[in-house]
Amino acid sequence: MPDHDVDPAETQEWIEALEAVLDHDGRERAEALLERLVTRARSRGVAASLHSTTPYHNTIRTADGAKLPTDQAIERRVRSLVRWNALATVLQANKESSELGGHIASFQSAATLYEVGFNHFWRAPSEDHGGDLVYIQGHSSPGIYSRAYLEGRISEEELRNFRQETGSNGSSARGLPSYPHPWLMPDFWQFPTVSMGLGPLMGIYQARFMKYLQGRGMADANKDRDVWVFCGDGEMDEPESMGAIGMAGREKLDNLNFVINCNLQRLDGPVRGNGKIIQELESSFRGAGWNVIKVVWGSKWDELIAQDTEGHLARLMDETVDGDYQTLKSRDGAYVREHFFGKYPETAAMVADWTDDEVWALNRGGHDPAKVFAAYAAAREHKGQPTVILAKTIKGYGMGASGEGQNITHQQKKMTEEVMLAFRDRFGLDLTDDQVRDAAFVRPAEDSEEMQFLHGQRKKLGGYLPARREKSASLEVPGLDAFKAVTDGSGDREISTTMVFVRLLAALIRDKNLKKHVVPIVPDESRTFGMEGMFRQLGIFSQVGQLYQPEDSEQLMFYREDRQGQILQEGINEPGAFSSWIAAATSYSNHDVPMIPFYIYYSMFGFQRVGDLAWAAGDSRARGFLIGGTAGRTTLNGEGLQHEDGHSLIQAALIPNCVSYDPTYGYELAVIVQDGLRRMVAEQEDVFYYLTVMNENYAQPALPEGSEEGILRGMHRIQQADDAQVRLLGSGTILREVLAGAELLEQDFGIASDVWSVTSFTELRRDGMAVERHNRLHPLDDPRTAYISEQLPGDVPVVAATDYIRELPEGVRQWIDAPYTVLGTDGFGRSDYRKALRSFFEVDRHHVVIAALTELADRGEIERKVVAEAIEKYEITTEKGAPWAR
Numbered sequence: 001m002p003d004h005d006v007d008p009a010e011t012q013e014w015i016e017a018l019e020a021v022l023d024h025d026g027r028e029r030a031e032a033l034l035e036r037l038v039t040r041a042r043s044r045g046v047a048a049s050l051h052s053t054t055p056y057h058n059t060i061r062t063a064d065g066a067k068l069p070t071d072q073a074i075e076r077r078v079r080s081l082v083r084w085n086a087l088a089t090v091l092q093a094n095k096e097s098s099e100l101g102g103h104i105a106s107f108q109s110a111a112t113l114y115e116v117g118f119n120h121f122w123r124a125p126s127e128d129h130g131g132d133l134v135y136i137q138g139h140s141s142p143g144i145y146s147r148a149y150l151e152g153r154i155s156e157e158e159l160r161n162f163r164q165e166t167g168s169n170g171s172s173a174r175g176l177p178s179y180p181h182p183w184l185m186p187d188f189w190q191f192p193t194v195s196m197g198l199g200p201l202m203g204i205y206q207a208r209f210m211k212y213l214q215g216r217g218m219a220d221a222n223k224d225r226d227v228w229v230f231c232g233d234g235e236m237d238e239p240e241s242m243g244a245i246g247m248a249g250r251e252k253l254d255n256l257n258f259v260i261n262c263n264l265q266r267l268d269g270p271v272r273g274n275g276k277i278i279q280e281l282e283s284s285f286r287g288a289g290w291n292v293i294k295v296v297w298g299s300k301w302d303e304l305i306a307q308d309t310e311g312h313l314a315r316l317m318d319e320t321v322d323g324d325y326q327t328l329k330s331r332d333g334a335y336v337r338e339h340f341f342g343k344y345p346e347t348a349a350m351v352a353d354w355t356d357d358e359v360w361a362l363n364r365g366g367h368d369p370a371k372v373f374a375a376y377a378a379a380r381e382h383k384g385q386p387t388v389i390l391a392k393t394i395k396g397y398g399m400g401a402s403g404e405g406q407n408i409t410h411q412q413k414k415m416t417e418e419v420m421l422a423f424r425d426r427f428g429l430d431l432t433d434d435q436v437r438d439a440a441f442v443r444p445a446e447d448s449e450e451m452q453f454l455h456g457q458r459k460k461l462g463g464y465l466p467a468r469r470e471k472s473a474s475l476e477v478p479g480l481d482a483f484k485a486v487t488d489g490s491g492d493r494e495i496s497t498t499m500v501f502v503r504l505l506a507a508l509i510r511d512k513n514l515k516k517h518v519v520p521i522v523p524d525e526s527r528t529f530g531m532e533g534m535f536r537q538l539g540i541f542s543q544v545g546q547l548y549q550p551e552d553s554e555q556l557m558f559y560r561e562d563r564q565g566q567i568l569q570e571g572i573n574e575p576g577a578f579s580s581w582i583a584a585a586t587s588y589s590n591h592d593v594p595m596i597p598f599y600i601y602y603s604m605f606g607f608q609r610v611g612d613l614a615w616a617a618g619d620s621r622a623r624g625f626l627i628g629g630t631a632g633r634t635t636l637n638g639e640g641l642q643h644e645d646g647h648s649l650i651q652a653a654l655i656p657n658c659v660s661y662d663p664t665y666g667y668e669l670a671v672i673v674q675d676g677l678r679r680m681v682a683e684q685e686d687v688f689y690y691l692t693v694m695n696e697n698y699a700q701p702a703l704p705e706g707s708e709e710g711i712l713r714g715m716h717r718i719q720q721a722d723d724a725q726v727r728l729l730g731s732g733t734i735l736r737e738v739l740a741g742a743e744l745l746e747q748d749f750g751i752a753s754d755v756w757s758v759t760s761f762t763e764l765r766r767d768g769m770a771v772e773r774h775n776r777l778h779p780l781d782d783p784r785t786a787y788i789s790e791q792l793p794g795d796v797p798v799v800a801a802t803d804y805i806r807e808l809p810e811g812v813r814q815w816i817d818a819p820y821t822v823l824g825t826d827g828f829g830r831s832d833y834r835k836a837l838r839s840f841f842e843v844d845r846h847h848v849v850i851a852a853l854t855e856l857a858d859r860g861e862i863e864r865k866v867v868a869e870a871i872e873k874y875e876i877t878t879e880k881g882a883p884w885a886r
């Protein structure tokens with residue numbers, strides 16, 4: 001836009017016309033008129049680049065905002081107590097050494113943002129309301145503990161145990177986790193947020209999941225429940241933080257509010273020293289369809305802003321970059337006068353008769369309860385869009401010379417006595433010098449005004465937060481006979497375990513107790529897994545139904561979107577789909593409605609892609625099924641290096657409450673799924689399942705009688721010889737190579753073998769570890785025996801082969817009291833026929849034979865030349881590099 005105005009009189013007329021509309025008809029009318037003007041202008045090719053940001057001002061003008069209904073003085077006293085105990089928690093934890101760590105500056109910058117929410121907005125679950133869901137910024141935890149302490153929900157001793165969670169300090173009180181962890185504090189924390197970016201992503205999908213439950217009539221109480229997500233401005237740089245804001249806008253998630261604490265700093269220094277984070281975020285969120293509320297300036301600025309009819313102050317505010325805003329607040333009033341107001345004579349004049357202290361007291365919006373209240377009230381009222389509140393604050397607020405607005409503030413865990421005394425005075429805390437020096441915890445008497453206020457406000461909102469529901473209703477789970485079609489086997493029909501899985505899912509959807517609770521989730525991969533039949537049957541969830549005629553509408557299995565759809569189709573978006581799965585898998589806790597999510601995806605794009613979310617799922621005590629489709633390095637054969645997974649089971653094993661299996665047969669899958677349902681849905685154990693399914697077709701045998709226990713514990717014998725010289729173990733599709741190897745050993749070399757299907761090396765290892773630990777710590781008891789040792793007694797050599805890297809079967813070596821050779825698919829995958837790949841990775845039948853013969857030769861049971869003959873007979877390449885080096 002040209003600076004030079006060619007016709008100021010005409011400009012003035014337009015402005016006066018606008019002012020007149022505003023004065024007589026109000027803001028809405030003015031907005032409607034401007035909208036029309038812009039549309040007309042754009043249709044004529046002008047105004048294509050209208051700003052996506054508004055001036056650096058509060059979105060809600062003082063006169064328009066909702067007013068705080070309570071006495072600000074009491075509220076400030078309560079807030080100061082929360083501030084103090086938060087500070088004291090970290091100071092006490094770091095008194096002797098700074099080994100334990102903790103954060104002061106972040107909560108001090110966010111205290112008002114949280115306190116206004118706790119005092120006026122966030123409803124706890126009660127008879128009248130399902131409760132709001134608040135995703136709290138992880139490293140603000142000291143402030144949340146501090147409030148819970150005042151509420152009487154956390155004891156002084158517990159506060160003293162901040163970051164001492166193992167109980168080894170002799171205290172009988174529980175330790176308080178450094179950050180929000182439902183695993184460690186299951187009745188308190190709901191959402192693990194401290195891995196930056198996961199909170200915003202999970203919060204968005206939570207809000208969408210609530211719409212889903214509502215759409216399906218599963219949780220009517222979800223009406224009027226809101227999700228509030230707190231993030232740092234630095235955190236917004238994580239791709240996960242903003243990665244789904246477009247979805248939130250598109251889905252019109254008006255039950256979602258983000259509060260971004262724009263303290264302009266991250267850990268090392270400024271977030272956008274050379275720019276303005278609030279403006280940048282405003283533009284991105286508005287573009288994504290959000291309602292944006294900026295809370296930039298506090299009430300103390302109102303007078304100056306009202307005087308600024310010429311726009312000099314507004315221009316100065318717009319021009320100043322965040323790096324300078326930070327520096328200004330790390331100094332004093334005189335500095336602000338000189339370096340901010342002093343830039344132009346007009347702005348300098350505005351504060352000419354103000355004292356330096358008055359200039360210094362000009363506050364930022366995020367520290368002003370009145371401004372924050374107005375913003376939250378507007379956010380809650382807003383319909384049809386999600387809302388983001390961009391609140392400007394000061395990092396380390398109140399820390400003075402020990403960190404306020406300083407680059408070092410994030411990690412500051414100590415404060416000088418002088419600064420602590422100043423903190424007391426600044427926040428009007430009624431503490432003796434000794435209490436300050438000791439960083440003593442303080443809690444006024446129950447009948448004090450402060451405590452009455454604190455409890456009274458929470459009572460109005462239905463109780464205390466955060467609080468987590470640990471159990472919901474149990475559902476009745478069908479027995480294995482519900483899956484009879486699978487456990488009877490497929491006869492001569494050759495089908496894959498993926499197809500078996502789809503049959504199991506179909507059976508669950510027919511089950512009267514479970515059908516409503518099943519949530520199939522797909523990331524644009526249904527056809528890959530043969531699940532497209534479910535589109536028609538179950539429908540794909542859409543808040544608007546289907547506004548178009550699907551191309552395939554004449555077909556039986558057309559693409560059906562529906563307001564009550566049961567499938568969550570997340571598009572090519574594994575982090576989003578996983579976040580949906582977490583929302584469903586924790587629905588028992590957050591919504592008191594147990595759901596049974598099945599998320600099916602390419603196994604390679606699972607843990608490897610969204611590993612940190614999977615870890616958060618474990619922490620969240622998620623219950624549900626993850627199905628790694630087209631699994632196995634050589635079984636998914638044509639897709640090459642980036643698709644062929646040979647390690648997801650190792651990644652699954654890293655998560656303590658993730659139970660994983662690599663079944664070969666449909667009946668194994670049926671037994672595992674049924675037992676998973678029993679554990680998670682009927683008995684409400686906090687575990688989740690990862691199952692690999694494959695796309696190789698073969699005849700599926702019937703469930704051998706009595707094999708259930710072995711299947712679940714990790715191994716069962718499927719073939720037994722009279723006098724076996726070797727024992728062969730196999731998993732997944734490679735078990736079939738192992739069986740073929742057993743046949744060759746017999747046929748070509750007259751060697752008998754037993755064969756086991758190992759459904760889970762991970763479960764076998766976990767059992768072994770528990771047994772080993774027990775024996776080590778109970779030297780006088782009768783030693784226990786690991787399940788795998790029971791299955792493989794005595795000194796008979798063992799060979800194991802899987803479609804995964806060697807590390808997986810290696811995990812059980814210590815419990816096998818015989819020679820043990822492990823074959824696996826270490827290395828980058830590549831494309832070829834399955835047969836060629838299995839030969840290349842040395843996991844096929846021939847390599848099973850060679851491995852078994854080698855073990856027997858090592859023991860002198862056969863001659864070495866027999867091994868050489870076998871290598872020659874099977875035409876095995878020996879001079880090329882190992883598969884992992886090629």
Ligand SMILES: Cc1ncc(C[n+]2csc(CCOP(=O)(O)OP(=O)(O)O)c2C)c(N)n1
Nearest residue numbers: 106194195196232233234235263265266267
């Ligand atoms: C994924 C991830 N990376 C790094 C960290 C370490 N970390 C914790 S807080 C923080 C800075 C946070 O800055 P900001 O989001 O602006 O929050 P503030 O403390 O300023 O409110 C960092 C880097 C983390 N917790 N998670």
Ligand SMILES: [Mg+2]
Nearest residue numbers: 232233234265
């Ligand atoms: Mg920050």
